[in-house]
Amino acid sequence: MKKIYLDNAATTKVDENVLNAMEKIFSDKYGNASSIHLAGLEAREELENSREIIARSINASPEEIIFTSGGTESNNLALKGIVGKKKHIITTRIEHDCILNTCKWLEKQGCKITYLDVDNEGFVDLKDVENAIAKETAIVSIIHGNNEIGTLQNIEEIGKICRKHGTLFHTDACQSYTKTKIDVQKQNIDLMSLNAHKIHGPKGVGVLYVRKGIKLEPLLHGGGQEQGIRSGTENVPGIVGFAEAVKIADKKYIEYMTKLRERLIDGLLKIPNTKLNGPKNRLCNNINVSFGNIEGEAIVGLLSDEGVYCSTGSACKSRSLEPSHVLLAIGLTPLAANSSIRLSLSRHSTIEEIDYAIEKIKKVVDKLRKLSPFK
Numbered sequence: 001m002k003k004i005y006l007d008n009a010a011t012t013k014v015d016e017n018v019l020n021a022m023e024k025i026f027s028d029k030y031g032n033a034s035s036i037h038l039a040g041l042e043a044r045e046e047l048e049n050s051r052e053i054i055a056r057s058i059n060a061s062p063e064e065i066i067f068t069s070g071g072t073e074s075n076n077l078a079l080k081g082i083v084g085k086k087k088h089i090i091t092t093r094i095e096h097d098c099i100l101n102t103c104k105w106l107e108k109q110g111c112k113i114t115y116l117d118v119d120n121e122g123f124v125d126l127k128d129v130e131n132a133i134a135k136e137t138a139i140v141s142i143i144h145g146n147n148e149i150g151t152l153q154n155i156e157e158i159g160k161i162c163r164k165h166g167t168l169f170h171t172d173a174c175q176s177y178t179k180t181k182i183d184v185q186k187q188n189i190d191l192m193s194l195n196a197h198k199i200h201g202p203k204g205v206g207v208l209y210v211r212k213g214i215k216l217e218p219l220l221h222g223g224g225q226e227q228g229i230r231s232g233t234e235n236v237p238g239i240v241g242f243a244e245a246v247k248i249a250d251k252k253y254i255e256y257m258t259k260l261r262e263r264l265i266d267g268l269l270k271i272p273n274t275k276l277n278g279p280k281n282r283l284c285n286n287i288n289v290s291f292g293n294i295e296g297e298a299i300v301g302l303l304s305d306e307g308v309y310c311s312t313g314s315a316c317k318s319r320s321l322e323p324s325h326v327l328l329a330i331g332l333t334p335l336a337a338n339s340s341i342r343l344s345l346s347r348h349s350t351i352e353e354i355d356y357a358i359e360k361i362k363k364v365v366d367k368l369r370k371l372s373p374f375k
Helices: 016-028 038-057 071-080 097-108 126-132 155-164 236-248 251-268 296-305 325-329 351-371
Strands: 065-068 088-092 112-116 137-141 168-172 191-195 206-210 286-290 340-344
Touching: 016 236, 038 065, 038 236, 065 071, 071 097, 071 137, 071 168, 071 191, 071 206, 088 097, 097 112, 112 126, 126 137, 126 155, 155 168, 251 286, 251 351, 296 340, 296 351
Parallel strands: 088 112, 088 137, 137 168, 168 191
Antiparallel strands: 065 206, 191 206, 286 340
Protein backbone atom coordinates (compact mmCIF):
# COMPACT_ATOMS: atom_id res chain seq x y z
CA MET A 1 0.00 0.00 0.00
CA LYS A 2 1.20 3.49 -0.83
CA LYS A 3 1.86 5.93 1.99
CA ILE A 4 0.98 9.51 1.10
CA TYR A 5 1.82 11.92 3.92
CA LEU A 6 -0.30 15.08 3.71
CA ASP A 7 -0.13 16.27 7.31
CA ASN A 8 2.93 18.50 7.08
CA ALA A 9 1.26 21.32 9.04
CA ALA A 10 1.39 18.93 12.02
CA THR A 11 5.03 17.99 11.46
CA THR A 12 7.42 17.31 8.61
CA LYS A 13 9.90 14.61 7.75
CA VAL A 14 13.38 15.53 8.94
CA ASP A 15 15.58 16.28 5.94
CA GLU A 16 18.58 14.01 5.38
CA ASN A 17 20.96 16.99 5.44
CA VAL A 18 19.49 17.98 8.81
CA LEU A 19 20.00 14.47 10.17
CA ASN A 20 23.62 14.45 9.01
CA ALA A 21 24.31 17.85 10.58
CA MET A 22 22.78 16.75 13.88
CA GLU A 23 24.62 13.43 13.90
CA LYS A 24 27.97 15.23 13.80
CA ILE A 25 27.00 17.19 16.91
CA PHE A 26 25.76 14.10 18.76
CA SER A 27 28.92 12.14 17.96
CA ASP A 28 31.72 14.73 17.66
CA LYS A 29 30.71 18.04 19.28
CA TYR A 30 28.61 16.86 22.18
CA GLY A 31 29.99 19.21 24.84
CA ASN A 32 27.82 21.45 26.98
CA ALA A 33 27.81 24.86 25.30
CA SER A 34 28.20 26.52 28.71
CA SER A 35 31.44 24.65 29.52
CA ILE A 36 34.69 26.56 29.13
CA HIS A 37 36.88 23.65 27.98
CA LEU A 38 37.53 22.94 24.30
CA ALA A 39 34.58 20.55 23.88
CA GLY A 40 32.26 23.17 25.33
CA LEU A 41 33.72 25.92 23.16
CA GLU A 42 33.24 23.79 20.04
CA ALA A 43 29.58 23.29 20.95
CA ARG A 44 29.21 27.02 21.65
CA GLU A 45 30.63 27.85 18.23
CA GLU A 46 28.05 25.58 16.54
CA LEU A 47 25.31 27.16 18.63
CA GLU A 48 26.28 30.71 17.75
CA ASN A 49 26.75 29.91 14.06
CA SER A 50 23.21 28.51 14.05
CA ARG A 51 21.87 31.58 15.83
CA GLU A 52 23.42 33.77 13.14
CA ILE A 53 21.90 31.71 10.30
CA ILE A 54 18.40 31.96 11.76
CA ALA A 55 18.80 35.66 12.57
CA ARG A 56 19.96 36.44 9.04
CA SER A 57 16.94 34.63 7.56
CA ILE A 58 14.54 37.13 9.18
CA ASN A 59 16.80 40.23 9.04
CA ALA A 60 17.45 40.19 12.79
CA SER A 61 20.59 40.41 14.92
CA PRO A 62 21.92 37.19 16.49
CA GLU A 63 21.42 38.56 20.02
CA GLU A 64 17.71 38.91 19.24
CA ILE A 65 17.34 35.13 18.82
CA ILE A 66 16.35 33.17 21.94
CA PHE A 67 16.28 29.38 21.60
CA THR A 68 13.35 27.52 23.17
CA SER A 69 11.84 24.04 23.08
CA GLY A 70 9.37 24.96 20.32
CA GLY A 71 6.49 27.16 19.22
CA THR A 72 4.37 26.56 22.32
CA GLU A 73 7.12 27.70 24.69
CA SER A 74 7.94 30.68 22.49
CA ASN A 75 4.31 31.80 22.45
CA ASN A 76 3.98 31.36 26.21
CA LEU A 77 7.19 33.30 26.82
CA ALA A 78 6.11 36.15 24.52
CA LEU A 79 2.81 36.71 26.34
CA LYS A 80 3.58 35.76 29.94
CA GLY A 81 7.01 37.34 29.81
CA ILE A 82 5.84 40.77 28.66
CA VAL A 83 2.87 41.38 30.95
CA GLY A 84 3.83 43.83 33.69
CA LYS A 85 2.03 46.99 34.72
CA LYS A 86 0.00 46.88 31.53
CA LYS A 87 -2.57 44.08 31.75
CA HIS A 88 -4.35 44.15 28.39
CA ILE A 89 -3.66 41.74 25.51
CA ILE A 90 -5.20 41.78 22.03
CA THR A 91 -5.40 38.60 19.98
CA THR A 92 -7.80 36.87 17.56
CA ARG A 93 -10.29 34.03 17.72
CA ILE A 94 -8.26 31.93 15.26
CA GLU A 95 -4.98 31.67 17.14
CA HIS A 96 -3.25 28.38 17.88
CA ASP A 97 -4.42 26.76 21.11
CA CYS A 98 -1.17 27.59 22.88
CA ILE A 99 -1.94 31.31 22.47
CA LEU A 100 -5.61 30.98 23.42
CA ASN A 101 -4.89 28.81 26.45
CA THR A 102 -2.11 31.16 27.56
CA CYS A 103 -4.60 34.02 27.34
CA LYS A 104 -7.12 32.06 29.41
CA TRP A 105 -4.44 31.55 32.08
CA LEU A 106 -3.51 35.24 32.00
CA GLU A 107 -7.17 36.18 32.47
CA LYS A 108 -7.08 34.25 35.74
CA GLN A 109 -4.06 36.36 36.73
CA GLY A 110 -6.08 39.54 36.25
CA CYS A 111 -5.34 40.38 32.62
CA LYS A 112 -7.97 41.61 30.20
CA ILE A 113 -8.01 39.87 26.82
CA THR A 114 -9.63 41.26 23.67
CA TYR A 115 -10.42 38.54 21.11
CA LEU A 116 -10.81 40.06 17.65
CA ASP A 117 -13.25 38.56 15.17
CA VAL A 118 -12.18 37.63 11.63
CA ASP A 119 -14.04 37.58 8.32
CA ASN A 120 -15.10 34.45 6.44
CA GLU A 121 -11.58 34.02 5.03
CA GLY A 122 -9.89 34.40 8.40
CA PHE A 123 -8.62 37.97 8.02
CA VAL A 124 -8.64 40.39 10.90
CA ASP A 125 -9.91 43.93 10.18
CA LEU A 126 -7.05 46.41 10.62
CA LYS A 127 -9.51 48.99 11.98
CA ASP A 128 -10.53 46.52 14.68
CA VAL A 129 -6.89 46.13 15.67
CA GLU A 130 -6.40 49.88 15.96
CA ASN A 131 -9.68 50.47 17.78
CA ALA A 132 -8.86 47.77 20.36
CA ILE A 133 -5.51 49.31 21.40
CA ALA A 134 -5.72 51.21 24.67
CA LYS A 135 -3.25 52.82 27.10
CA GLU A 136 -3.13 49.60 29.14
CA THR A 137 -2.43 47.35 26.13
CA ALA A 138 0.77 45.38 26.72
CA ILE A 139 0.92 43.45 23.47
CA VAL A 140 -0.95 42.52 20.30
CA SER A 141 -0.49 38.86 19.29
CA ILE A 142 -1.82 37.81 15.88
CA ILE A 143 -0.86 34.63 14.06
CA HIS A 144 0.86 35.11 10.68
CA GLY A 145 0.01 31.93 8.73
CA ASN A 146 -2.99 30.14 10.21
CA ASN A 147 -2.29 26.48 10.88
CA GLU A 148 -5.77 25.28 9.87
CA ILE A 149 -6.97 27.43 6.96
CA GLY A 150 -3.72 28.98 5.69
CA THR A 151 -4.74 32.64 6.02
CA LEU A 152 -1.72 34.97 5.82
CA GLN A 153 -2.38 38.13 7.81
CA ASN A 154 -1.01 41.50 6.73
CA ILE A 155 1.49 41.60 9.57
CA GLU A 156 3.35 44.60 8.13
CA GLU A 157 0.28 46.80 8.45
CA ILE A 158 -0.63 45.36 11.85
CA GLY A 159 2.93 46.09 12.98
CA LYS A 160 2.65 49.69 11.71
CA ILE A 161 -0.51 50.21 13.74
CA CYS A 162 1.16 48.85 16.87
CA ARG A 163 4.24 51.04 16.36
CA LYS A 164 2.01 54.09 15.88
CA HIS A 165 0.42 53.48 19.29
CA GLY A 166 3.59 52.38 21.09
CA THR A 167 2.26 48.85 21.58
CA LEU A 168 4.34 45.70 21.15
CA PHE A 169 3.44 43.31 18.32
CA HIS A 170 4.00 39.55 18.50
CA THR A 171 3.24 37.05 15.75
CA ASP A 172 3.25 33.26 15.70
CA ALA A 173 5.03 32.48 12.43
CA CYS A 174 5.62 28.76 12.96
CA GLN A 175 3.59 27.80 9.89
CA SER A 176 4.70 30.63 7.60
CA TYR A 177 8.45 30.67 8.31
CA THR A 178 10.44 29.87 5.13
CA LYS A 179 7.14 29.56 3.19
CA THR A 180 6.82 33.30 2.72
CA LYS A 181 9.16 36.26 3.14
CA ILE A 182 9.60 37.44 6.72
CA ASP A 183 11.58 40.58 7.56
CA VAL A 184 11.22 41.68 11.18
CA GLN A 185 12.46 45.19 10.38
CA LYS A 186 10.26 45.88 7.38
CA GLN A 187 7.23 44.18 8.93
CA ASN A 188 7.49 46.00 12.27
CA ILE A 189 7.67 42.82 14.35
CA ASP A 190 8.71 43.07 18.01
CA LEU A 191 8.45 39.39 18.99
CA MET A 192 8.01 36.32 16.79
CA SER A 193 7.70 32.60 17.43
CA LEU A 194 9.33 30.02 15.13
CA ASN A 195 9.94 26.29 15.30
CA ALA A 196 11.96 23.68 13.45
CA HIS A 197 9.70 20.71 12.92
CA LYS A 198 7.40 22.51 10.45
CA ILE A 199 10.33 23.06 8.05
CA HIS A 200 11.96 19.60 7.95
CA GLY A 201 13.93 20.17 11.13
CA PRO A 202 13.74 18.25 14.42
CA LYS A 203 10.98 18.41 17.01
CA GLY A 204 11.67 20.05 20.37
CA VAL A 205 13.47 23.21 19.26
CA GLY A 206 12.15 26.68 18.54
CA VAL A 207 12.99 30.37 18.60
CA LEU A 208 11.53 33.50 20.08
CA TYR A 209 12.74 36.59 18.25
CA VAL A 210 12.88 39.46 20.74
CA ARG A 211 13.62 42.91 19.36
CA LYS A 212 16.60 44.58 21.00
CA GLY A 213 15.60 46.57 24.07
CA ILE A 214 12.52 44.53 25.00
CA LYS A 215 12.68 43.05 28.50
CA LEU A 216 11.03 39.69 29.20
CA GLU A 217 10.39 37.97 32.50
CA PRO A 218 11.65 34.37 32.06
CA LEU A 219 9.38 31.37 32.48
CA LEU A 220 12.29 29.17 33.56
CA HIS A 221 14.88 30.13 36.14
CA GLY A 222 18.22 28.38 36.26
CA GLY A 223 21.73 28.87 34.96
CA GLY A 224 20.97 31.98 32.94
CA GLN A 225 21.43 30.58 29.42
CA GLU A 226 20.03 32.50 26.44
CA GLN A 227 20.76 35.90 28.02
CA GLY A 228 18.91 34.85 31.15
CA ILE A 229 15.62 34.70 29.27
CA ARG A 230 15.52 30.92 28.81
CA SER A 231 17.61 28.93 31.27
CA GLY A 232 18.43 25.29 30.61
CA THR A 233 21.21 23.46 28.78
CA GLU A 234 20.87 24.34 25.12
CA ASN A 235 19.77 21.61 22.73
CA VAL A 236 22.76 22.08 20.43
CA PRO A 237 22.01 19.16 18.06
CA GLY A 238 18.44 20.38 17.65
CA ILE A 239 19.54 23.98 17.16
CA VAL A 240 22.10 22.97 14.52
CA GLY A 241 19.39 20.90 12.83
CA PHE A 242 17.07 23.91 12.88
CA ALA A 243 19.71 26.10 11.22
CA GLU A 244 20.42 23.44 8.59
CA ALA A 245 16.72 23.26 7.75
CA VAL A 246 16.72 27.05 7.29
CA LYS A 247 19.78 26.87 5.05
CA ILE A 248 18.20 24.39 2.66
CA ALA A 249 14.85 26.18 2.41
CA ASP A 250 14.48 27.78 -1.01
CA LYS A 251 11.96 29.94 -2.89
CA LYS A 252 11.67 27.26 -5.57
CA TYR A 253 10.01 24.97 -3.02
CA ILE A 254 7.33 27.60 -2.35
CA GLU A 255 6.51 27.77 -6.05
CA TYR A 256 6.47 23.98 -6.32
CA MET A 257 4.16 23.51 -3.34
CA THR A 258 1.84 26.25 -4.63
CA LYS A 259 1.40 24.38 -7.93
CA LEU A 260 0.67 21.13 -6.11
CA ARG A 261 -1.74 22.91 -3.78
CA GLU A 262 -3.72 24.28 -6.72
CA ARG A 263 -3.82 20.86 -8.38
CA LEU A 264 -5.18 19.32 -5.19
CA ILE A 265 -7.76 22.06 -4.65
CA ASP A 266 -8.96 21.82 -8.26
CA GLY A 267 -9.34 18.06 -7.96
CA LEU A 268 -11.23 18.19 -4.67
CA LEU A 269 -13.61 20.96 -5.73
CA LYS A 270 -14.85 18.71 -8.54
CA ILE A 271 -16.44 16.57 -5.85
CA PRO A 272 -20.07 17.79 -5.45
CA ASN A 273 -20.99 19.75 -2.32
CA THR A 274 -17.36 20.50 -1.47
CA LYS A 275 -16.20 23.90 -0.18
CA LEU A 276 -12.73 25.37 0.25
CA ASN A 277 -12.31 26.95 3.69
CA GLY A 278 -10.14 30.04 3.95
CA PRO A 279 -8.79 32.42 1.30
CA LYS A 280 -7.66 31.60 -2.22
CA ASN A 281 -4.27 33.23 -1.60
CA ARG A 282 -3.03 31.22 1.35
CA LEU A 283 -0.04 29.36 2.71
CA CYS A 284 1.60 27.53 -0.17
CA ASN A 285 1.08 24.09 1.40
CA ASN A 286 -2.38 24.42 2.98
CA ILE A 287 -5.76 23.05 1.89
CA ASN A 288 -8.85 22.89 4.11
CA VAL A 289 -12.12 21.61 2.66
CA SER A 290 -15.61 20.74 3.90
CA PHE A 291 -17.48 17.85 2.30
CA GLY A 292 -20.95 18.56 3.67
CA ASN A 293 -22.80 16.32 6.12
CA ILE A 294 -20.16 13.64 6.62
CA GLU A 295 -17.77 13.34 9.53
CA GLY A 296 -14.23 14.59 8.98
CA GLU A 297 -12.97 12.07 11.53
CA ALA A 298 -14.46 9.27 9.43
CA ILE A 299 -12.86 10.67 6.28
CA VAL A 300 -9.45 10.81 7.95
CA GLY A 301 -9.83 7.27 9.31
CA LEU A 302 -10.82 5.73 5.99
CA LEU A 303 -8.13 7.67 4.12
CA SER A 304 -5.55 6.32 6.56
CA ASP A 305 -6.69 2.80 5.60
CA GLU A 306 -5.98 3.81 1.98
CA GLY A 307 -2.50 5.10 2.86
CA VAL A 308 -3.37 8.82 2.73
CA TYR A 309 -2.49 10.65 5.95
CA CYS A 310 -4.17 13.97 6.74
CA SER A 311 -6.06 15.56 9.65
CA THR A 312 -9.25 17.32 10.66
CA GLY A 313 -7.36 20.39 11.85
CA SER A 314 -4.68 21.25 14.37
CA ALA A 315 -2.75 18.20 15.57
CA CYS A 316 -2.93 19.59 19.10
CA LYS A 317 -6.72 19.05 19.09
CA SER A 318 -6.86 15.93 16.91
CA ARG A 319 -8.32 13.80 19.72
CA SER A 320 -11.05 16.32 20.54
CA LEU A 321 -14.55 15.89 19.15
CA GLU A 322 -15.23 19.62 19.46
CA PRO A 323 -15.57 21.49 16.15
CA SER A 324 -12.57 23.59 15.15
CA HIS A 325 -12.63 27.02 16.79
CA VAL A 326 -10.99 28.40 13.64
CA LEU A 327 -13.71 27.11 11.32
CA LEU A 328 -16.45 28.32 13.67
CA ALA A 329 -14.77 31.75 13.78
CA ILE A 330 -14.97 32.10 9.98
CA GLY A 331 -18.70 31.30 10.03
CA LEU A 332 -19.00 27.56 9.45
CA THR A 333 -21.75 25.73 11.26
CA PRO A 334 -20.67 23.00 13.71
CA LEU A 335 -21.87 20.40 11.19
CA ALA A 336 -19.84 21.94 8.34
CA ALA A 337 -16.81 22.35 10.59
CA ASN A 338 -16.99 18.69 11.57
CA SER A 339 -17.13 17.67 7.91
CA SER A 340 -13.80 19.34 7.15
CA ILE A 341 -10.30 17.98 6.66
CA ARG A 342 -6.92 19.65 6.36
CA LEU A 343 -4.31 18.50 3.86
CA SER A 344 -0.85 20.02 4.00
CA LEU A 345 1.99 19.50 1.55
CA SER A 346 5.75 19.58 1.71
CA ARG A 347 8.51 19.94 -0.84
CA HIS A 348 8.71 16.12 -0.86
CA SER A 349 5.11 15.78 -2.11
CA THR A 350 4.71 14.69 -5.74
CA ILE A 351 2.14 15.07 -8.51
CA GLU A 352 1.57 11.31 -8.40
CA GLU A 353 0.81 11.51 -4.68
CA ILE A 354 -1.62 14.38 -5.21
CA ASP A 355 -3.51 12.52 -7.94
CA TYR A 356 -3.60 9.37 -5.81
CA ALA A 357 -4.95 11.38 -2.85
CA ILE A 358 -7.69 12.96 -5.00
CA GLU A 359 -8.75 9.53 -6.24
CA LYS A 360 -8.91 8.07 -2.73
CA ILE A 361 -10.70 11.09 -1.25
CA LYS A 362 -13.38 10.88 -3.94
CA LYS A 363 -13.81 7.20 -3.15
CA VAL A 364 -14.05 7.73 0.62
CA VAL A 365 -16.42 10.72 0.38
CA ASP A 366 -18.73 8.81 -1.97
CA LYS A 367 -18.77 5.84 0.39
CA LEU A 368 -19.54 7.94 3.46
CA ARG A 369 -22.23 9.98 1.72
CA LYS A 370 -24.07 6.79 0.84
CA LEU A 371 -24.01 5.88 4.56
CA SER A 372 -24.79 9.34 5.91
CA PRO A 373 -28.22 10.03 7.48
CA PHE A 374 -27.86 13.65 6.35
CA LYS A 375 -28.86 14.16 2.73
